[in-house]
Amino acid sequence: MTDRPSIRVALAQLNPTVGDVAGNRDLIAAAYEEALDAGADLVVTPELSLVGYPPRDLLHRGALLDACEDALSDLAALTADGPALVVGTPDRYEGPGRPLRNVAAVCADGEVTARGTKRLLPTYDVFDEDRYFEPGTDPTTVEVAGAVVGISVCEDAWNETILGSVRRYEADPLGDLASAGADLLVNVSASPFHVGKGRFRESLFADHARRNDRPVVFVDQVGANDELTFDGRSFVLGPDGGVWARSPEFESDVRVVDVPLDGSAPDGGERDRVAPAIEHEAELARRAVRVGIRDYVRKSGFEDVVVGMSGGVDSSVVTTLAAEALGPEHVLGVAMPARYTSDASTEDARRVAETLGIDFEVIPIEGPFTAFLDALGPVFDDRERGVTEENVQARVRGTTLMALSNEFGALVLTPDNKSEAAVGYCTLYGDMVGALAPIGDCLKERVYALADRLNTVPDPRFDGPPIPERVIERPPSAELREDQTDADDLPPYDVVDPVLRDYMEGGLDRDALVETGHDPAVVDRVLELLHRSEYKRWQEVPLLRVTPRAFGMGWRYPLAARYDAVRGE
Template sequence: MKIFLAQQNYHIGNFESNTQKIICAIEEAKQQGGDIIVFSELCVCGYPPRDFLEFDDFINKCYAAIDAIKVYADGIAVIVGAPDRNTIKEGKDLFNAAYFLNNKQVQHIAHKTLLPTYDVFDEYRYFEPAYEWDIVEYKGKKIAITICEDIWNLGNNPLYRICPMDKLMEHHPDMMINISASPFDYTHEQDRMAIIKANVLKYKLPMFYCNAVGSQTEIVFDGASLVFDKAANLCGQLPLFETSLESFMLQDDGMIDGAVVKYAAEIPDKELNPVVLDERLNIGHIHDALVMGIRDYFSKMNFSKAILGSSGGIDSAVVLALACSALGAENVRAILMPSQYSTNHSVDDAEQLSKNLGNPYDIVPIKNIYESFLTELKPIFNELPFSLAEENIQSRTRGNLLMAIANKFGYILLNTSNKSELATGYGTLYGDMAGGIGVLGDCYKLQVYALAKYINRDKEIIPNNIITKAPSAELRPGQKDSDSLPDYSILDKILYQYIECRQGPAAIKAQGFDAALVDRVLKMVNVNEYKRNQFCPIIRVSPKAFGVGRRVPIVGKYLS
């Protein structure tokens, strides 16, 4: 049996585009003699549709798309994901469903059983779990169809009380097909391989796993769809961060034609769960995820040009390089906004970076604007000493200038704040925290340096001086980040324990970190939740990002 996996980039609510992509892939698979073609979870409407699912018109469009697609299920079976109305059972109005289309008809509908409600997922808000579990028969084969989370309830600590594949095994299937929308994080590729291997070993059936690719605002889907034979050998992996259509020949004995990519013994049995921060871990994948996140955010929102403040610092340099890769250097405008506190080398570094990248840039000094603010505020400030207020005026002046230029020419502002800064509140609301999308908001400062080195892996794009000099906001004479924050080599490791690993203060101190420093850092994280709550969407690359996947009370007292 020749089975195709169609790894495609969908656009939430763009039914015409999504349907056309699906139909084109079906036609191509037909021409190549395919028996089945498999698409990803909720491919018809895009994932995650969230509250769009509450609109009857949206669901009607999903059904209309299925009707359009099933016409092409002629001589080939098609598996697509879409919502299904709950018409006969109690519970919520919808199921998350996989439709098996054959002979221009809906032959079978499989409902998702395990509905995740953790991190970025909130499926139980919209969907009812499956009531029934049955296989579909096609060309003499019995197929067990599951949806994403349905295969993740294995291991020593399952999240749910039921395992859908256990139910499906009662019908003696010959193969497993899983349609997924599994988001990227820099640990997740190994996680998927481990969990699929575990399923194959448990049920002794081959697995065809089709994942989505592409970015939906903050969530990046990396693709990397997988095919395992019944001996748990990896027989195929579609590319990361790319659309792809590939076929695999399944033999009657559960083996797959062609060379084995990885034998079962070479595939880790456990999910990747780093207990300490490793800033170099999968840095190339993080780079590619961020490039895709920028590119898709712009293309799906019909934006074409970006703007950012280029300070000569490491964060803006990395964002500029990523944006040029994603959008083309000619579409990214850098604005250099030196003040009287800016060093000459910062301006020189920022200029050299843009020359290396070939992007347009402008220099707009803020000294006169800044001094005009101070003149007007002098009667109110009443000779009080220089403080954070004067520093923030500079940052907000820059934010105003960037937004003015963006509004005038139709640019979207890229935010350059990193995760270390966002965690500790080291940023100015309505100043350097302004932006349409946060590019580095899920990368610690150490990871930003690793990204810079990765960008320079073949030649010097980011000037070496930007990478080696001490980081500074340059808002007062001689300022350094270390004046306000612990050294990043320590800070980031504490933050990682608190945010990604969810370790409390006692557990973090037990790892050997200074007790007073731990208390200080965790307090900074918690008291600055109000700032992050007003921040733009952040491209998610870690197992726990700020944003929709981390819900912490703004007024919480814990560690404050």
């Protein structure tokens, strides 16, 4: 190992926009200048920081790859008289195999001096990297300021038995770097967030640090791209697994850290080096959804959103999070009462809007609803009225919201939650319309936890706790028929949610669910509804991921299939 006592590393925790190569280059350049002024020896950026993660099929576009190569040359030129720089970028590969590699390019002395290729390519959950990239085969080490630095990319570190009883990969990229003489292990990453992921990540990398007796630097992306949010929470760990430095969660940050290489601990200043970790689950979800709304809207080129406000807890939570994310001046709340809407619902929606300071409109839909019923009446003849008429109301509301979206250039946020989406308790082209489902990965129990957190720690821009207690205490209802509550059509959410969580996140099948104590009748009903509603979820708007198992990118069940989840066949 080196005789050098330490190396000064800058953790450039950045928020790139997918496809905006020029903008991402400028983000990296600004972070580099900040690190240069702080006397860094090495500046580390996240995985694929030049193109943003996940770039998906943009990687098939030759013009994008050309732009990445040009931008990388621009960044390399900055290092002629400054610290070394690690940049995540796609790299053309001549083959055989796939035409690209996912690399961490090392820039020093004005040029690209090495390209550390990602060796382990994930194809599970939300990942599909084997579609694009050819894996690397060998460890990459470089000398920086007299120290040997081992370079790895994200999944290269996710091969430990801590992930389960069977290792996913045979290779051990970080161990190979240590065997190749690396004094410091560096991992550039774009590791998506879910509640609990940050704590788990630190535990995983602490195991690497202890096993290899090396300090570890981990730099993650922050912000949100499409369904995925990224918490950042970059860190430096000592050889004993202790946290030497940590970046804040859900914030861009350039953190410059003196990393000892001689086995000693860092000198003082821990409060400045180690940002506190957020452990409150509802607060983590709140920040993830808030960042997800902000980045989805802004990166899509919009400023404003519209939310249909029913006076219920779902729409109240979504509206509050939108106001936190974008500012109250960028949110329009809309109440759309009809014959079954209680006065309390409209009153509560107005109270939420007034507390948040957002614009609020009441657009009654009784007229168009009646017109639909009159037009359809002769066709429906004397059939008994039921769910069809209920759905007409929801679709009138959806049409109204989309009209406002078109007129004012604002994106519609749908308040659908995971519990409702799972069992199909939502209306296509009705409450499901919109551009984004912010709480689409939140079970009803988490929606209530968010409401409590938003009230307990309200945004100081608001006029007090935003969500009235009556909204939280009143039984959930779509108000599409007289005296309707959700419990008329579904088992109670506090019974449904544990079944969904154990089935989706825990992977338990029907018999295992019953063995753990769930009511067999409830299990059978929930699983039947879950798989029968797949066609709705294929048409659902994107959601923001906050759990290890979300609908959308991470849920790839067939649409036209005959699978009986109750019988397991």
